Amino acid sequence: FSFVNTKLPTSFRSSSLFSRNSIAFHASQYSSTLSAHRHPLNTQFSYFQHKKLSTMAKKSKQSKQEVVVPPLQKIDAKKFVYEQICKAVQELYSFDLHAAEAKVPEDKKILNQLIPPKAHLQDLYFSLCTNMFVVAKYLMKNKPKNLKPPQFAEEVNNRISEKLQQYAAQDPQSILDHVEPEGPFCNIHFKPVFVAQVVDKIMKRGFLNPLPEKDERVMIEYSQPNTHKTFHVGHMRNAALGNSLVKLYRHCGYHVEAVNYIGDVGTHIAKCLWYYLNFYPKKGMSIEDDVPEDITKVEFLGDMYSESCNKLALENYVKLPFATYVFARVDKIEQHPANPKWLVVQLTVGNDITQQVVCGGKGFSVGDIVAYAPVGAKKGKVRVSVIDKKGVQSVGCILSEKELGIGANNDKIHSFTEQDMGKSIFKTPEPGVELTEASRIPDTDIPADRNVTDVLKERNTQVKELLLRMESGEEEITNLWNLTRQWSIDDFKDIYKWTDSHFDFDFHESDVGTEGKEMAKDAFKKGILVESDGAIGADLSKHLMPGTKQDMGFLVLITSAGTGLYATKDLALAKRKFEEFKIDRSIYVVDSGQSLHFQQVFKTLELLGFKQASKCFHLAYGIVTLSEGKMSSRKGTVVFFSQLKKELTDHIMQNFLEKYRGDWSDEKIEETCRRIALATIKYGMLNQDNSRNIIFNIQEWASPVGNTGPYLMYAYTRTQSILREVTLNDEEKNLVDYNLLSHPTEAKLLTILEEFPETVEKAAEAYKPNLVCVYL
Template identity: 30%
Template sequence: MFELEQQAIESQIKTFCAANDIPLAELKWMPIPFSGEWGISTSFFATAAAEAKAGKSKGLPVPARAQEMAEAVLAALGVQPGISHGEAVRGYLNLYFSTAEYARRVVDTVLADGKRFGAGHPKNERVMVEYAQPNTHHSFHIGHYRNTILGESLARIVQFAGFDTVRASYPGDLGLGVITVLWAYEKFYKGKEPGDIHERGQWLLKIYAEATNLLTEKENQTLEEKAQREAYEAERREMYRKWDAGDPYVRQLWLETREWSMEELRDILAMMDVKIDVWFYESEVDEPSKKIVDELIARGIADDERPTGPVIVKIDEKLGLTKEKYRVAVILRSDGTSLYLTKDLALARDKFEKFQADRSVYVVDNRQSLHFQQAFKILELWGFKQAEKCYHLAYGFVSLPEGAMSARRGRVVLFKEVYDEAIQRVLAVIAEKNPSMPESERKGVATKIGMGALAYSMLSVDNNKDMVFDINEALSFDGKTGPYIQNAVVRANSILRKAQ
């Protein structure tokens, strides 16, 4: 905003230093933390150090000489356009902008740029943000919503900052949970599925809860009940074996039921105005990940302790660290099966090589912090320069006023139920407070208010903290809530329209 003034000041500083035989180092300007005034600051420590190295110092220690230089430059600059005053403090030259001029320029820029005010210049860098990735064969609950709204908010900020932004989702479509649903569906429920997209997704979640109950050992069970549970467990293991062997019937069943989950997910993302660019599936990187393990072993990055142990990476040792920080990472079990870490390595390679991502952001809950620290360091050992630009955006759990959610117990709050409830509550408020609003407009207004309320209830909480989701609080028109803020904006716009 004061670029021209800054360039003129830099030119004067260079002229002053040249005239006084001072070997000026590169000027690096930094914003001064706001405390009633805006300004910029630069240090003369590097210049004083360069002068001392060249044997041109006046016998002063570098800090004292840097302060002397800052004072001399400040005196030489005198009065500058757009600058209210300056000061030399501990080797730094601090220049403060005229508040009135700063405010005028900000307002002019805002009016000129409109909605693009603050946007960054295009950057030659691609950022992939990975989020919105619930496991398949479940339903989208309020915890998944926190993940998705955090990821989408970040993606919009990154895009606005000028980065080439790619939105990616990595649904988990493998594992015992998926097989549990397949087994129960095929045995008890095949052909009974609902037709509605969301009812089908919710139905799969209920099947999972019921199947888990059937397969869980209980206290005081009879011999008959134990035998039945063990028979069910054997059937589930056989289903898993068939899936792993590529059995056509089981694979088709898996793909069909997976698509039910994906249909619901895509519809919910559309409600949220989230558009995913790239879909990865856990099943697609499972086999490639095992080949990566072979490569890491061959390159001496991983140690193969099979058949008595797993394949591991001694990260701290490979990095030359004397204290344990990243621990030992297991990347392949002794039976040859992969882990989440193995598959994340394969996924990262695809991001970097197939999609040319320069940075990768993972929006995943905070339980996985060590997992990603290990993944990023293994990628670094593997030779990927992008590893240093990988970032784990962690977030805390979402619980309910009555306690923690549990898919296994069927105790979750589904997003679609919350969404529908939010719309109905806002429609009721509209009917009471604005009965003259045409029916054709009510649903659209209610949707914007309801979705805004839900988004604010999530984003207003520090992402690192756990949170308790209370729908009554989220939809309140009082206090620090989404509807309260939206109402304030409507009133402010009304005042502006009247002023015109």
């Protein structure tokens, strides 16, 4: 059929949902029905379309005078069924359904509640199903007293079904095949000739045309890579999802602005440049001279960032990464006077320094050395404080095996002994000694005579100072930032070109930092924002996260040090979208880890008076992992895009295209390889529900069989081979008799083709491109 024809009109190729030859790129997964019949479907399609159409054409040539072809009946199925039901109700019950539904909301009307029946009833016919209980409620005055409403609905269904069947029997040209009552449900099945309308639509090239324009401007923000970090396989899920959504919305008639938001400022850049300036061995006069020959410039920057994170991470230098925690000796243990499950513990936490802790832990004794978190230390995300535990003051806390990461028991307080030497600690633990110092890993780059936490504080201070130098525009560091920033942006452009990702506008984080802070200060003066612990932000504690009982907490917009945060810039960016681009709906394609952040931003926009805030949507998606575990730019455990591209193209060349060497030009082989590679990676990324995490597996995704992008491309080329065998001129096409469509596979295939426009609309409105691939 024409929707897979390579010779599509230019206007269609530029505006359609799928670019030519890339139908596999925007899909997710087959339906279970199609998966079960994947190869048989192709075979039956070839036989029943090729042989039957050819035979029909030959017969029509031989005796054109004898051929009488019934015209296709272009009927709206739902309206037809509704009118038939209204007619039956009028005859059976003398009741006017049209009048009764005049004031009923559109979505509650019978017409708009007609749905496809259960899957097993769709095998042979195009069908619709209605719940006759909806009809029966209008007829309750006709209900016999001895019948309950469900029984009455079933009786109404049986009578109406019988009447509809009579209508079909009386009219030989009726599109109804048969009507099947099932409890209160009425399943109405159409003849295949009715479903064949879709063939006519497709052949006239209007079936895949974009829908009528809507008066709504939608901005879809996707990709959002950070400069000075390497674009990796995980970024491809965002790019595939966002690009597909842009095409879906444009196809559905929306005015769409596809935009990128590049993170070109921030601490991650300061870390990267800090490492280069302080640790990387210089070879030449500039940073360009220092890039190794075997990696790209952006991979070099990615390495610098990963190495900087290593130099700043406490866990890389100590076995017990608990800053400010100290060892303590247990001097006395007593039962708590009000709670028999609690113990009151007296500790020595330093020279002549004692503290009292109320503890529910077990497995320790007087004289044991334990880990103690003093007041002010961080335990997870919470600051340790003085707490009144039913009349007994508890100052700080002692830690269990699980809290220390030494064991799995959360009740057992860990006591340090000689058995811990060489494992979690390397020095004898004494009261007052920091855990970090006693657990220092030997032979690191921090001198033994320096305190490890002091050194890391100094390093983090250097990063902050470098960030301030960047923000103040200091010439030397700004020049270095601009040069390396451009490396990343140029690399992004090359990647987007290779992956067919397109943007109408690029926002940069560096453009909105000052504006966001001014917005926050102005809102604070107006009393919309409040101050907390020296920081300015939005108190959202009275607002709940959608669908949960969790409140949104406090959104910091200006820190006590006077700096803005990501949320501050997002407010300014949203303001630009609304005011400069006149956006009605704003979609953010960002991983699910940012869900709280975006709900806080949207609620704050609402508080600031932006009406469009109600139409801001965060399209959250799961992360991409490797079989070995989660990827991390900080840890350097990622598959770079350049590596992905090479691995994919090498695999495809070896398994798909080597046999065409000599027959095809190098340019054709290279472009075909790119297309198959894109089908592999994009389909793999979209072949999941948005919320699910994905395990990247190139062997499975690049397989030429099964639920993969390459298989869809193979199926597409098979249809082209079949079409080349069907040689009908326009006169012969007009003589086709669709009443001859009788095979179940044909009826099923036509029914599925008919569902395409509705599937696309559902995919767009639900923000789920994977629905298109379930369809494919």
